[in-house]
Amino acid sequence: MQDRKEKKYRKINWKLAGSLMKGNGRYILFSALALAVAVVAAYCGPLIVSFTVDYVIGDKASNLPAFVMRAVENLGGREFLRGNLWVCAAALVSFTLVNGYATYLRRRYIAVASEGFAMEMRNRLYHHLQAVPYDYHKHASTGDLVQRCTSDVDTVRRFMANQLMEILRTVFMVSAACYIMFSLDVTMSLISMVLLPVLGVFSFVYFGMVKEQFRLSDEAEGKLSSTLQENLTGVRVVRAFGQEKSELDKFTACNEDFRNKTYKLIRLFGGYFGSSDFVGYTQIAITLLTGVAFAVKGRLTLGEVMVFTTYVAMLTWPVRQLGRVLADLGKATVSLGRVEEILAVPEETEPGTAGRPVIKGEIEFRGVCFGYDAYDDVLSDISFTAKPGQTIAILGSTGSGKTSLVQLLQRLYLCTAGEILVDGVNINDIERGYLRSHIGIVLQEPFLYSRTIKDNIGIVRPDAMAEDIHAAAKIASVHEVINGFEAGYDTIVGERGVTLSGGQKQRVAIARMLMQNAPIIIFDDSMSAVDTETDAAIRNALRERRVNTTTFIISHRITTLCEADKILVLEHGRLVQQGTHAELVAREGLYRRIARIQNALEEDLAKELGAQGGE
């Protein structure tokens, strides 16, 4: 399953990669140039040592290029250098300096490029996730999305930062080494590299093999964590059943499994390092021994033998890393594919002319239909009007379409038929940001941002004064609660702060919505976790405040419903009744049954108390 999924992303989307590069591409080029300089400088070191040993100290001919020799002659030739051997030492140090500086530049530039790339990816993902339609979020898994936005982005970034240049470096080094070595002695060069392909292939095969053990170890760690997490979250159950011992046994089993599997993985790595060291050193030994034999025959100089052994030692490391680089390339490609999948989701669009008309709060639903798919209507043929300042209550059972109805008004979804007019304008022709900022909504399970209560309430108006915020909190009956916290309005809520109860959250969200000063406000069952007395207090405070605000309230509390100017009763997505309290109690239906609960309660009480009295 996992494999099949990964296959889907096996190709790199170059267009996407290019667009994410956005101006950072040139840094990759700079980095590659610096890399080339560094490789050349690194190779010069052994050449200088060899030159010193053979030409200066010894009395062999030099094999350096003619222009270098001309410079040496100008300086005063062998005699001069023999008298001033420090010049050779200084040359060695300067080439190391060049190498060091170029290496520094290579890493700096690639860091700039890869971090820029990662930033662009993160920004784009964040922006895009806010711009996709509501429906996408309703069905997506938060954990999966977060993982794509964080670890997948990081996998791609790490590949660029570490491995991309590693590939280039291997290529440069091997070709430069080949060039220099072959120009010295072809046979010797071939012998010096005979085991390198073996090393490369070995590393490649090995990293393929180890992948499985990696997975096993990862899984065992996941099991260990989840067993631990379950134990900690269920600590009360464990204690209540006195199961400490069996929990310890369960944990021990996971802990042992993780230890054994990871130990096996590490041993595999040990085997890899051991055997690749063996191959690498054997290659160096072969080079040294052949070099010795050639030198004894006079075919190579001592300095040249030193060049060969040093170069071979320099080459074995990148070559044995090759397998890892390729494995990482595979991972990075898959990760980029997973990021791309998010970015490919179309953004929310403007269906109409995106105007910004004055909104006073008159609303009309004209034959509105809505369904998530073509076969199943959630709402059908809904028509009603609301005048500015009116309060509209909506009553209906779970799944009757109440929430969908108000979501349509916010244009979180588009009607499939019919139209919704706000002050005579079809909402599809109103720019969605403009429309939404004129319609305040409080959800049943409101979301608070992880920041202070003050910032949460004032989030739509960053310039709001403390008095405004307190006033809103007072209307929402949450001012006292907030002052009861140690840090008052500066208390941080949400994931990394204090956990508020459901009712407290709802009230903070109501205060936040009030700060919008919107002409239309919606309560989507947003006082369900607030007790009835507080509910009434909030509604009274609201009534005093709003003059011309059109209000929608979804509720099943009769006290709330009966105060409304108009009550809409929804059943199975149809508007079955609408009217005032007086009109609806006069008719058979859902509303009347709810309204009569009070009578039922009185009967119940009379029975309980009466029976007691009769005894």
Add this chain to the structure above:
Amino acid sequence: MSNTAIEEQDYDRDLKVDIGIWKRLFRYVLSNKRACVLSVVTNMVIALIDIAYPLMSRYAIDNFIGKGTTQGILPFILLYFVLITAQAFGVYSFVAQAGRIEMNVSFDIRQQAFKKLQELSFSFYDKTAVGYLMARMVSDVGRLSELLSWGFVDLLWASTYVVGVMIAMLLLNWKLALLALVVIPPLAVISLYFKKRILQYQRKVRKTNSRITGAFNEGIMGAVTTKTLVREKANYGEFSELSGTMRQASVKAAVWSAIFMPIVMFLGSIGTGIALYKGGVDVMIGAIGFGTLSAFVSYTMNFFEPIQQLAGILAELQSAQASAERVIGLIDTPLEIVDSPEVVEKYGDNFHPKRENWEPITGEVEFEHVDFSYKEGECVLCDFSLHVKPGENIALVGETGAGKSTIVNLVCRFYEPTSGRVLIDGRDYRERSQLWLQAGLGYVLQTPHLFSGTIRDNIVYGRKDATEQEIREAAQMVRAEEFILRQERGYDTEVGEGGARLSTGEKQLISFARVILANPRIFVLDEATSSVDTETEQLIQEAITKVLRGRTSFIVAHRLSTIRSADRILVIRGGRITEQGTHRELLKLRGYYYNLYTTQFREEASGAILDEKAIEN
């Protein structure tokens, strides 16, 4: 929670390395005697071989190339391959021993910490977030054991290598050696400085990274709210600022580590330069051979590696100080509820109970002038007294924070009274072991908690030796069997992590079956407020009635039906009983209970009517 937040901040600072703590941690390493001895041996061997290679080259240069002969090359080749083979095995053993130590250290620490977690009282869990504990147990322990084990073997290797090379160089030519070794002190100082800076920057990157993860999480979870508040632009602005900070911090960290290597290489090359210059002159005057010169050049070229490794270990120790303190702190957390030695002697401890000595429980519970407070000076329960007869059903009602859960937790001995006594069957429960009481207790939570595994595993949780027949009877009694058999694999269906594959109602029923099977004398129910559909609600109510029958029970009640059927209702306000009696008695008072009942009646009735409509659908 706030405790946790403050403690997290320790990770931002470089704490002073506390040798005592590391000594304690190092004991975990030393307990792997065989691996430690093998590591010492292996590391010496590898380091010596590393030192030997340049000497081999020296021999080859001076004896074969210098003299222009291949005489005696065969033993030389043999010796070379012996070295290579020994090195290959050495490297394998090096990695394997380090791995063994690493995994054993993390295993032992986790094991010890887990045992501790099974014994810590609930006051600890109230103050400590699960996420915090997970971070200590998973990442901190992982990081420490990695540092301890690999740090240990690296330290062995690097110090052997450094000392060995010094000796080799001094033996070859002490004057030249002293000159070439001049670079070591600055190399060490600079390495240490850079390693520390690099770790600091990396920490900043990690911190920013976790903020980015948080921002994504919030952005995705709050996507709808963001849309309705039209906050997209403002959120994006904040986010791009954060991701800009991340880029800056990462580039900075990368630049610091990019500067580090060249500087080390440069210092190293000064050593090589000195060797080449001074050694070259010596060769010319015939003081040393070419071979010695080549050995010196190799040594000076490889010197910076072990030095910077040593510096790295030191810097890591400092940066892991906070992790070390937290982990040791967890292992050392004092237990608040402990059984006295005499009690353990007779009844056994949590992991080794002596069930044969346990008296059966009849279920009489008495609170005798119990005071309880979570914090000093703040009384949650004051002078609370209550006598419950065996088999009596008690419903506790009142507002959140009034003390209902505290009473229940005291009954379970999840907490102990600050003063006063709780008697079970007439004896202070501290005279018996915690496990004695808790094994005779049934407890169903507001949010039912299941463990991953099959449905059967969960039902037998409290009584692992139950027969198939008993399991089915328990499930049938709470009418859970119907839905269990509807599952694809019946009782063997996996419930998923935390029971995620089942609905809340189904989880409730299974947790009732679990209690029925354990057959406790005392039963505690923290009733759920969350709504389930009417049909399941019906089943749950029936299940509750069955579980309550014949058991002493305490119910933190929300459903009217449960409250009404209790033998006695206690209204708890501000840590005291303000009203108590049967349903009718309390209604007659027309006090708090009356109000609560009428409100609840309306809510439940309208809920029921609306649900009916939904079911018709």
